[in-house]
Amino acid sequence: MGVSTINAKMVKNAFLAGAKGLSDKKEWINELNVFPVPDGDTGTNMTLTIMAAAKEVAALNDPSMEQLAKAISSGSLRGARGNSGVILSQLLRGFTKEIKTVDEIDTTTLANAMVRGTETAYKAVMKPKEGTILTVAKGMADKALEMAAETDDIEVFAQAVIKEGDRVLNLTPEMLPVLKQAGVVDSGGQGLMQVIKGAFDGLTGNVTDFTLDGAEAPANGAAEKTVQTGNGAARTDIDTADIKFGYCTEFIIKLEKKYTDEDEEELKKYLGSIGDSLVVVSDDEIVKIHVHTNHPGLAFEKGLTYGSLSRMKVDNMREEHEERVIQDSERLAKEQAQADTVKQEEKEEPEERREYGFIAVSCGDGLSEIFKGIGADYLIEGGQTMNPSTEDMLNAIAHVNADHIFILPNNKNIILAANQARDLTEDKEIIVVPSKTVPQGITALVNFMPDLTSKENLENMTAEMERVKTAQITYAVRTTNIDGMEIEKGDIMAIGDEGMLAVEHSPEEAAKAALKAMLDEDSELVTIYYGCDVKEEDAEKLKEEAEKEFPDKELELQYGGQPIYYYMISAE
Numbered sequence: 001m002g003v004s005t006i007n008a009k010m011v012k013n014a015f016l017a018g019a020k021g022l023s024d025k026k027e028w029i030n031e032l033n034v035f036p037v038p039d040g041d042t043g044t045n046m047t048l049t050i051m052a053a054a055k056e057v058a059a060l061n062d063p064s065m066e067q068l069a070k071a072i073s074s075g076s077l078r079g080a081r082g083n084s085g086v087i088l089s090q091l092l093r094g095f096t097k098e099i100k101t102v103d104e105i106d107t108t109t110l111a112n113a114m115v116r117g118t119e120t121a122y123k124a125v126m127k128p129k130e131g132t133i134l135t136v137a138k139g140m141a142d143k144a145l146e147m148a149a150e151t152d153d154i155e156v157f158a159q160a161v162i163k164e165g166d167r168v169l170n171l172t173p174e175m176l177p178v179l180k181q182a183g184v185v186d187s188g189g190q191g192l193m194q195v196i197k198g199a200f201d202g203l204t205g206n207v208t209d210f211t212l213d214g215a216e217a218p219a220n221g222a223a224e225k226t227v228q229t230g231n232g233a234a235r236t237d238i239d240t241a242d243i244k245f246g247y248c249t250e251f252i253i254k255l256e257k258k259y260t261d262e263d264e265e266e267l268k269k270y271l272g273s274i275g276d277s278l279v280v281v282s283d284d285e286i287v288k289i290h291v292h293t294n295h296p297g298l299a300f301e302k303g304l305t306y307g308s309l310s311r312m313k314v315d316n317m318r319e320e321h322e323e324r325v326i327q328d329s330e331r332l333a334k335e336q337a338q339a340d341t342v343k344q345e346e347k348e349e350p351e352e353r354r355e356y357g358f359i360a361v362s363c364g365d366g367l368s369e370i371f372k373g374i375g376a377d378y379l380i381e382g383g384q385t386m387n388p389s390t391e392d393m394l395n396a397i398a399h400v401n402a403d404h405i406f407i408l409p410n411n412k413n414i415i416l417a418a419n420q421a422r423d424l425t426e427d428k429e430i431i432v433v434p435s436k437t438v439p440q441g442i443t444a445l446v447n448f449m450p451d452l453t454s455k456e457n458l459e460n461m462t463a464e465m466e467r468v469k470t471a472q473i474t475y476a477v478r479t480t481n482i483d484g485m486e487i488e489k490g491d492i493m494a495i496g497d498e499g500m501l502a503v504e505h506s507p508e509e510a511a512k513a514a515l516k517a518m519l520d521e522d523s524e525l526v527t528i529y530y531g532c533d534v535k536e537e538d539a540e541k542l543k544e545e546a547e548k549e550f551p552d553k554e555l556e557l558q559y560g561g562q563p564i565y566y567y568m569i570s571a572e
Contacts, residue, residue, distance in 0.1 A: 004152040005104040006203065008065045012057055014199040015072060016210040019054035021198015022191055023047045029194070031478075032187035042187035045082030045387055045413075049089055050195065051212070052079020052389075058212055059313065069100035071310075077420070078391040084188040086390070086416040087121050087133055091192070094120030107157045111148035114141040114161075124416065131175030133188030139168030140196070158200050165193050182480050245275045245292040249299050249314050253287040256307035263306065270302055356450065357402030360441055361388060361410045364532065364561035367438055374445050377402070387413055393421030397428060404429045404454045406461075410441040431458050433465070436497075437472070438562070439527065439570030440465040469523070471496050471514035473507050473567040492566070507534065507566035508542045515546055518571055519553065526553050529560030529568040542567075 006014070022029075022043075029043030053075030060067055073096045076089040094117035099105055105113075118141040122128050143164035147157045169189045173180035201207040267287070275293030287306065293299055296314045303309050358375055361382040362368045368379050378396045382388040397405060405428055407418045415434055422430035431454050435441040444461040452460065476491045483500040487493065494501040494514035502513030511528070519526070526546070530539035536559070543557045560568060 003154055005106050006154060007104050008063055008068050010203060011065070011099070011105065012060065012063060012068055013210050014202040015057055015068075016054055016212065017202025017207040018195040018197075018199035019047075019050045019212065020207070020210075021201065022050055022194045024198075025191075025194045029187050029191045032184045032190055041082060041387065041413075042084045043191060045085040046088050046188070046191040046195075048389065049076050049080045049085035050092075052076060052391075053089075053092065054212055056310070058210075059310070065103055065105075066100045069096035072096050077424075078394070079389050080417055080420060081389040082387040082413045083416050084133060084191060085387070086124065086420055087188065088192065088195075089390075089420075090121040090124040091117040091137055094118070107144075107148040107152050107154060110154070110157065111141070111144035114144045117141070124420070129176070131172045131179060132186050133192050135172065135175065136165055136168050136186070136189035136192055140165040155204060158203070162193070162196055162200060165196060169193055178482070181482060245294050247293055247296050247314050247316060249275075249289070249291050249293055249296040251289050251300065251303060251312040252310045253289065253303045253307045254310060255285055255287065259287065259306060267302065267306070271299060274298055352401070354402045355404060356448075357400035357405040358408070358445060358448075359393075359396045359400060359405060360408040360445065361414055362438070363563065366559035366561035367529065368561075370442060370558065370560075371445070374442065375448070376408075376445065382411065382414060387411070388417060390417045390420045390424070393418055394424060397421060397425055397430065402428065404431065406431045406433055406445075406448070406454075406457070408433050408435045408441040408444060410435045410438045412436040429454060433458060433461050435465055437468075437470040437570075438529070438560070438568055439470045440468050443468045443570070443572060467572050469497060469518045469571040471501055471511075471518055471567075471569040472565045473510045473514065473569075474565050476503075508538060508545075511542055511567045511569065512545065512549070514569055515550065515571075518569070519550060523571040524554060525556070525572055526550070527556045527558060527570045529558050529562065529570075531560055531562045531564070531566050531568075533563070534566050539567075 026043035026047045029046070030041055032042065053072045056071040056075035057063075057068065060071055063071070073093045076092045080086045080089040095113045097120075098113035098116045099109060102109055114137075118134070118137045121134055121137060125134065128134050140161050143161050144157070147160045151157055169185050172186040172189055173184070176186070179186060198207070202210065264287075271289070271291050271293075274295055275291045287303075289299065289303060291299055300309060300312065357377045359378045359380065360371045360376040361380045362371050362376075363382060371379060377400050380388045380392055380396050382392075393407065396407075407422070407430060409415045409418045409432065415432065415436075418432045422432055433441070433444050435444050444465040447461050447464040448457055449460065472495050474493055474495065476487045476489055476493055479489045480487050485500050485503050487503055492504050492507050492510040494504070494510040494517070496514065496518060501517040502510055504510040504513055515526070528539065528543060528546070530536075530542075539557055539559075543555055547553075547555050562568065
């Protein structure tokens with residue numbers, strides 16, 4: 001390679017290659033999670049995070065370093081999912097803060113950027129733990145500083161940093177006994193190494209295809225199919241000469257001033273005067289535009305009067321299978337009509353601004369109904385298999401018209417994303433209750449007291465939920481050893497707040513073993529939430545047997561409908 005500086009184009013390609021490097025190994029990284037449960041999602045969360053940024057980067061044509069840095073930072077920030085995803089977004093955020101002010105990057109800039117990224121990520125985690133992605137990042141950052149003083153050759157620099165990253169990664173089982181016990185390295189650290197190695201391959205020419213699967217709207221396979229339109233004609237039968245407006249133009253306006261209903265009507269009127277197939281969809285922060293026009297530049301110029309532009313895309317419909325675009329515009333137009341209907345209904349019955357609002361992450365229709373019944377205003381589908389992103393949190397916050405909004409993550413992997421959404425919200429007070437399980441979240445919400453301040457409620461809700469003991473019954477996806485228990489693939493595990501409670505051969509036996517392990521003289525109320533894969537009669541039988549076994553306890557049985565976990569049990 002033998003180069004001493006890299007420009008924005010090279011950084012763009014390296015980043016896209018890094019994203020692909022992670023995506024290609026996503027499932028393998030998922031399998032490295034220390035707990036052998038089907039929610040192994042480190043690879044998935046990190047991939048979703050970096051792909052959100054990669055799609056923004058891919059949309060940039062000949063970007064400056066500053067434009068590139070902004071796309072990487074904002075895209076990963078909004079797309080961040082799970083602890084690993086949030087930490088990755090912070091690594092990228094710190095890194096881009098350092099590179100955005102230069103036109104070309106040398107080894108010194110790279111080293112400083114890696115250090116800043118690591119510092120930013122450590123600050124984002126309340127209690128940083130060594131033996132994780134943070135440790136791997138710090139090891140590479142320290143090596144980067146050392147190499148920057150020795151060489152200006154970026155290839156030599158990068159090879160040494162990658163070698164050090166692998167070395168530190170291989171040490172993670174010695175730092176975290178639970179990793180050593182399971183015979184794996186840290187999955188987040190491994191994910192980070194895939195990003196770095198992929199980026200290096202892109203930089204050195206070992207990867208030359210920088211396109212992203214699913215990053216762009218066009219789907220080549222779909223364009224080749226004969227698809228029927230509404231009047232029965234095949235898409236391939238439409239004459240391109242009949243197209244009145246030749247350019248399918250799409251872009252997003254990031255609002256920089258107040259955007260009223262009158263502004264929207266004016267924007268629609270103008271765009272309608274220069275084109276057709278118009279779709280205008282907006283929220284508090286952005287406006288998404290889709291229009292067919294012969295003058296894309298005029299559409300962009302109009303958009304600039306409301307704010308900055310992003311994700312600009314222009315397709316010449318006379319040179320492609322425009323029938324696909326027409327179908328998409330019809331779909332979007334339908335969505336627009338639905339959005340307009342909802343907007344009109346909201347106009348007719350505006351929601352009164354309230355003092356307090358509540359957002360809960362839920363998994364399962366039964367649990368969602370329980371949360372609604374005790375006061376949750378907005379539910380985010382999530383749980384163990386689909387960790388909501390920071391942007392999901394921000395969207396939920398936007399939908400709750402309240403001055404003070406409590407968020408119940410109900411999963412330790414979602415707390416960081418919730419905290420990040422809190423930090424990005426300026427017009428509302430966001431209070432994140434650190435609930436790690438659904439039962440904790442239910443207890444916390446039940447104990448909200450409107451006469452107390454937000455701070456007092458947070459203290460009270462946290463104290464009450466910490467009194468709750470929980471157990472979750474699920475199955476093992478691989479053979480391993482955890483907390484001294486031998487676990488075979490397919491075994492049923494009872495996982496408590498502090499680790500494994502029992503390993504059995506049926507969900508009901510595991511649930512009964514969990515009850516024996518977790519209940520004590522202070523336990524009064526026990527609630528069993530049964531999942532979507534459990535028959536009601538089996539759950540009822542479990543309750544009856546538990547009542548006989550623990551006659552001094554008050555037992556309740558509730559339908560949770562949750563996937564993955566046969567039973568969730570709470571005791572308080």
